[in-house]
Amino acid sequence: MARLTGGDPSLLRRINSAVVLHALRATDCATLTEVTRVTGLSRPTVEGVVEGLIEAGLVVETAAEEGAARRQGRPARRFRFRAEAGHLLGLEIGVHRVAALLADLDGRVIGARAGDVDERVDADERLERLDAAIGELLDTAGVPRGSLRAVGVGTPGIVEADGTVRLGTALPGWTGLGLGERLGRSFKCPVLVENDANAAVVAEHWKGAARETDDVVFVLAGLSPGAGSLIGGRLHRGYGGAAGEIGALHLLGREATPETLLSTTDEPLHPLDEQAVAAVFAQAREGDQRALAAMDRFIHRLVHDVAALVLALDPELVVIGGWAAGLDGVLEPLRRELARYCLRPPRVALSHLGEAAVATGAVRLALDHVEEQLFAVEGTVTARR
Amino acid sequence: MARLTGGDPSLLRRINSAVVLHALRATDCATLTEVTRVTGLSRPTVEGVVEGLIEAGLVVETAAEEGAARRQGRPARRFRFRAEAGHLLGLEIGVHRVAALLADLDGRVIGARAGDVDERVDADERLERLDAAIGELLDTAGVPRGSLRAVGVGTPGIVEADGTVRLGTALPGWTGLGLGERLGRSFKCPVLVENDANAAVVAEHWKGAARETDDVVFVLAGLSPGAGSLIGGRLHRGYGGAAGEIGALHLLGREATPETLLSTTDEPLHPLDEQAVAAVFAQAREGDQRALAAMDRFIHRLVHDVAALVLALDPELVVIGGWAAGLDGVLEPLRRELARYCLRPPRVALSHLGEAAVATGAVRLALDHVEEQLFAVEGTVTARR
Numbered sequence: 001m002a003r004l005t006g007g008d009p010s011l012l013r014r015i016n017s018a019v020v021l022h023a024l025r026a027t028d029c030a031t032l033t034e035v036t037r038v039t040g041l042s043r044p045t046v047e048g049v050v051e052g053l054i055e056a057g058l059v060v061e062t063a064a065e066e067g068a069a070r071r072q073g074r075p076a077r078r079f080r081f082r083a084e085a086g087h088l089l090g091l092e093i094g095v096h097r098v099a100a101l102l103a104d105l106d107g108r109v110i111g112a113r114a115g116d117v118d119e120r121v122d123a124d125e126r127l128e129r130l131d132a133a134i135g136e137l138l139d140t141a142g143v144p145r146g147s148l149r150a151v152g153v154g155t156p157g158i159v160e161a162d163g164t165v166r167l168g169t170a171l172p173g174w175t176g177l178g179l180g181e182r183l184g185r186s187f188k189c190p191v192l193v194e195n196d197a198n199a200a201v202v203a204e205h206w207k208g209a210a211r212e213t214d215d216v217v218f219v220l221a222g223l224s225p226g227a228g229s230l231i232g233g234r235l236h237r238g239y240g241g242a243a244g245e246i247g248a249l250h251l252l253g254r255e256a257t258p259e260t261l262l263s264t265t266d267e268p269l270h271p272l273d274e275q276a277v278a279a280v281f282a283q284a285r286e287g288d289q290r291a292l293a294a295m296d297r298f299i300h301r302l303v304h305d306v307a308a309l310v311l312a313l314d315p316e317l318v319v320i321g322g323w324a325a326g327l328d329g330v331l332e333p334l335r336r337e338l339a340r341y342c343l344r345p346p347r348v349a350l351s352h353l354g355e356a357a358v359a360t361g362a363v364r365l366a367l368d369h370v371e372e373q374l375f376a377v378e379g380t381v382t383a384r385r
Numbered sequence: 386m387a388r389l390t391g392g393d394p395s396l397l398r399r400i401n402s403a404v405v406l407h408a409l410r411a412t413d414c415a416t417l418t419e420v421t422r423v424t425g426l427s428r429p430t431v432e433g434v435v436e437g438l439i440e441a442g443l444v445v446e447t448a449a450e451e452g453a454a455r456r457q458g459r460p461a462r463r464f465r466f467r468a469e470a471g472h473l474l475g476l477e478i479g480v481h482r483v484a485a486l487l488a489d490l491d492g493r494v495i496g497a498r499a500g501d502v503d504e505r506v507d508a509d510e511r512l513e514r515l516d517a518a519i520g521e522l523l524d525t526a527g528v529p530r531g532s533l534r535a536v537g538v539g540t541p542g543i544v545e546a547d548g549t550v551r552l553g554t555a556l557p558g559w560t561g562l563g564l565g566e567r568l569g570r571s572f573k574c575p576v577l578v579e580n581d582a583n584a585a586v587v588a589e590h591w592k593g594a595a596r597e598t599d600d601v602v603f604v605l606a607g608l609s610p611g612a613g614s615l616i617g618g619r620l621h622r623g624y625g626g627a628a629g630e631i632g633a634l635h636l637l638g639r640e641a642t643p644e645t646l647l648s649t650t651d652e653p654l655h656p657l658d659e660q661a662v663a664a665v666f667a668q669a670r671e672g673d674q675r676a677l678a679a680m681d682r683f684i685h686r687l688v689h690d691v692a693a694l695v696l697a698l699d700p701e702l703v704v705i706g707g708w709a710a711g712l713d714g715v716l717e718p719l720r721r722e723l724a725r726y727c728l729r730p731p732r733v734a735l736s737h738l739g740e741a742a743v744a745t746g747a748v749r750l751a752l753d754h755v756e757e758q759l760f761a762v763e764g765t766v767t768a769r770r
Contacts, residue, residue: 158728167728215624227697236616238699239600240729246696308693311631312612314623343543343552344625 013049016041018375020049021058021081025106029062029080050079057085058374083108086149088370089187090363091130093155093179094196095119095170098130100137101359105149105374107206107367109360113137123173131186150369151191152362153183154199156226158242163193166241170224192365196220197244198235199361200321200351201228206364208352209319217244217315218351219306221322221330227309236313246305284329299333306334307341314344321351398434401426403760405434406443406466410491414447414465435464442470443759468493471534473755474572475748476515478540478564479581480504480555483515484744485522490534490759492591492752494745498522508558516571535754536576537747538568539584541611543627548578551626555609577750581605582629583620584746585706585736586613591749593737594704602629602700603736604691606707606715612694621698631690669714684715688722695727706736 016039023038024030030038036046053059062078083106090101092114099114113133117126138145157168163180180193194202201218204210210218214233220226227244229236236243283291306318318338320330331348338345353360401424408423409415415423421431438444447463468491475486477499484499498518502511523530542553548565565578579587586603589595595603599618605611612629614621621628668676691703703723705715716733723730738745 213624229697231616231621236698239598239701239731240699242696242727242729243699244697245699245728246693308631309697311627312614312629312694312697313621314625314628314630316624343627343630346624 013052016045017049017052020046021053022375024053024059024079025081025083027080029078031076031078033076035079054079058082081105086370087143087147088363088366089134089148089151090359090361090366091134091151091153091183092196092199092358092362093126093130093153093171094358095156097355098126098133099356099359100130100133101356101363102137102141102143103363103367105367105370107363109363111137111141111143112356112359113140120172123171123177126171127182134186145186146188148187148189149373150189150366151183151187152199152364152366152369153179153191153193154196154358154362155179155193156196158240158245159193159195160241163191165193190369192362192369194362194365195226195228195237195241195244196358197226197228198237199228199359199365200353200357201230201319201361202235202364203353203357203361204319204321204351205230205233207360208357209349210317213316215314215316216319217306217309217313217317217346218319218321218357219302219309221302221320222247225302225305225322229309229313229315231313244309246309281329295329299330300337302330303334303337303341307338310338310342310346315346317347317349319349319351321354321357398437401430402434402437405431406438407760409438409444409464410466410468412465414463416461416463418461420464439464443467466490471755472528472532473748473751474519474533474536475744475746475751476519476536476538476568477581477584477743477747478511478515478538478556479743480541482740483511483518484741485515485518486741486744486748487522487526487528488748488752490752490755492748494748496522496526496528497741497744498525505557508556508562511556512567519571531573533572533574534758535574535751536568536572537584537749537751537754538564538576538578539581539743539747540564540578541581543625543630544578544580545626548576550578575754577747577754579747579750580611580613580622580626580629581743582611582613583622584613584744584750585738585742586615586704586746587620587749588738588742588746589704589706589736590615590618592745593742594734595702598701600699600701601704602691602694602698602702602731603704603706603742604687604694606687606705607632610687610690610707614694614698614700616698629694631694666714680714684718685722687715688719688726691719692723692726695723695731699729700731702732702734704734704736706739706742 019039019041020035023035032043032046032050035050036043039046050059054061058081059079060082062080083104086105088103088105088107090103092099096119097114097116100112101109102111103109113136115129115133117129155165155168156170157174158166160166163178165174165177165179168174168177180191183191197218197220200220201210201216204218205216210216210230214230216230218228224247227246229244280291280294284295310318320334331350335345335348338348351357404424404426405420408420417428417431417435420435421428424431435444439446443466444464445467447465468489471490473488473490473492475488477484481504482499482501485497486494487496488494498521500514500518502514540550540553541555542559543551545551548563550559550562550564553559553562565576568576582603582605585605586595586601589603590601595601599615601615603613609632612631614629665676665679669680695703705719716735720730720733723733736742
């Protein structure tokens, strides 16, 4: 409950400012009369607040429409939120690629850059590749670094609240890396680091396959599958940030590893060799019996992992992503088997965002942070995260 | 945020009343001066509110302490919350037993009654046994049925919000039973039905092994294990109320069932024959090789199930309960295996409440409901559930 102490006019001003900004951001542009109606504030209050927001660079007067001018003689002044007043970066640092998305303060993506990275390069080289991609992206878009308000990052591993990678076995030199602090040196704005599957589920909820539901598990299928979950619309990180690391059931256990299951020879695949996986999927599509058998083993394992997640969490929807190609064959067996294992089988859908999911989620996390700064005042916290 | 509209004096009265009641309940007894200090309300407001609470039967003036009387000449009047102003029932309806706890409005248990039930009896007979236990309990305590403010119930199965058992394979006639509505006929107060493992985790958090943590998974170990979870102190039921039904992984799947794993002969145990399970545990303690091997198989399976829950949820603590005896041998293997499987192994503890866990949790659920009624006003919702 907000404590509305009558004696704090600056708090009231901040609340009114947030309310007006919210109203303007929800529409293309609006007159003072419209803002007054929507917010319930008085006309003089709205005028004062809008004046302050114009000075802060967050609101601008738009050109009056011609039609309105003609009808009314003197047109009403119209105002809009300046989404271009600041920018956000959404970064993915993966095993095989780095990617960066540039967005405005409405979260609209205005530029993208990605590059392949060898899975064996060390942390320094990987981050240099990322930095180069960011530099090109900002140059091309003509956005200065100082315009960035927040940077979101999605990467494999267990990530601490301060942006340190506590455990990240998929990338060389990742475990123990102070990734948030390290990236923070390149930016003057906050850098928010998140597990890649967590970023992906946020993205699918924002603009992908999970727009309609607040209870969703996103499975980042791969040789070591991970998962991110929203419960009631909120990211479930777990007590130590390790929720959803279901791949560990096989990586650390005594059971057959996925790279053995997926092999069509007597040799297991390399744990991170996704090209080899894609080749097996392709052979299976062409009817190769050994590849089909390998696919079967792999799908059986994936179904088991997903079933364990579903039984533990009981989501409304499971979104399968990760490998851009080849996974559509997973859906039907998954649905069939979940109906056997689960008391109330969830819906199962493929990722809509594909390989853009992680970076898109990183944009959303950066946007959440900026919205908290712009719209939150003491006692009124935005509910998104 | 509460809308503190100046024009609604009855809302303000309710808020003030809740605040004073809260303050009185947090202490044995208090003077008006103490209440004034703690609540920040004015003396006349406190006097008016306390008068109203006395009329409602929720507060009573206590006898002044003799010491205070001597020191001050005229002793200050002292008031206390009347925990005896109403009562709660916490019920367990299990496979082999029914149990009832009677508590006052502080949640203090003032009576208990339990009875064995054959696992094969139908719903009518099971509920008759329960009703008899409740009748004896209320008679012995001298509490009239009309004094009950809320009844909590814990039972196996997936329970809908309205108290209907959507799926309950462990008890004959349970699936589809309108348990809340059925029990409601016997009481004039609300009846709240909850899955048994969910009730148990609430209990361990309230007064058991999980008092210190808000992120806990309670595993109701049995031939078909189930689990209840608190995330950030809140019960996680899942989208369809089926969260934690991890036993389905084996019940519905093609893998060996627990009753086969635990058998020391070539015949599987009966799925609900817990006496036979206890016998295997006892033989194992005496060093019987076949029993030890059966225990090993069973523990391996339990560890796998718990690991799946832990990887999905990443709790701070796992509490193992269910079978009152024999489970202490599970802890060490569980800790050892979780350290192998899990990236960040949780603490593992035995249930403190044993077979009282489910009924105790049912008391807490009833108490939550009453507290919401007593202390909540529009816009101020207690955070417990």
